[in-house]
Amino acid sequence: MGRQPCCDKVGLKKGPWTAEEDQKLVSFLLGNGQCCWRAVPKLAGLLRCGKSCRLRWTNYLRPDLKRGLLSETEEKTVIDLHEQLGNRWSKIASHLPGRTDNEIKNHWNTHIKKKLRKMGIDPVTHKPLYPAPPLADGGSPEQKVPEEEEEVEEKSSAAVESSTSTCAGHDVFCTDEVPMLHLDDIVLPPPCDVVGDTAGSPAESSSTSTSSSGGGGIDEEWLLPIMEWPESMYLMGLDDVDMVTTAAPAMATSWEFEDPFNAYQRIALFDHHHELTWA
DNA sequence: AACCCGGCCAACCGCAAAGAT
């Protein structure tokens, strides 16, 4: 009964990922795409189980991830979807581009749940925690909130209104608020002429990483090796994985983990380029 | 300064679903 845990093999590493492991995983996945997760750690030279690799990629390393707290609109969407779908975090996440199910789940448990309770709303049923008097006719009257919570209630009344009103009036999700890369946005440049085009990529929000390049924009040192990959890698088969992993240090030299997502957006461009060329 | 406590979030675990044979 029950399957063996995939990570119980002796010698497999657990716990937090190191920058080096991240590099290996990203390098491998960018070079080879997402294939069989079980084979990924071996091919990428990682002492992790495939599951752990997949999780790390989908929750943290994926180029299209959006970081930071959920916006009010996103939060509203989550509440609305949760009412419809329950704890189906992955379904909910699919409506919020750039957000992961794990992120939403965490945010729900740490922020939204609490918020709803303070508002007198049961986060499970999305109904008032404190039942209304039976004679209430039509519509649900304002639920009585314990005195200690009234202040909070007042402060967030606007939020209550918006979140609860979404149940009836919410029509379309505002995914346009999420800056995502679309195929149309990507001008596929000739392989050696990409730097200029990507300089205005939508990643400006995280452009604080000026630590080494000083230019405040694209780190060409970093970008060039990446964008030059396809030329050689298209010629590689899976047997050439070693080449990919040994090529990684070239990009690793200027890998900026303090603000990796500026870079990741660039990787996304590369990834699209790569995929399209493959196709 | 030291300790405690709670919040937060990355990562793990176990199960279920989907896919392959």
Add this chain to the structure above:
DNA sequence: GATCTTTGCGGTTGGCCGGGT
């Protein structure tokens, strides 16, 4: 159709960090 393998999902945990005492 049965069995096995792989992937995906949701619940839970563990450790770090900041604020309070």
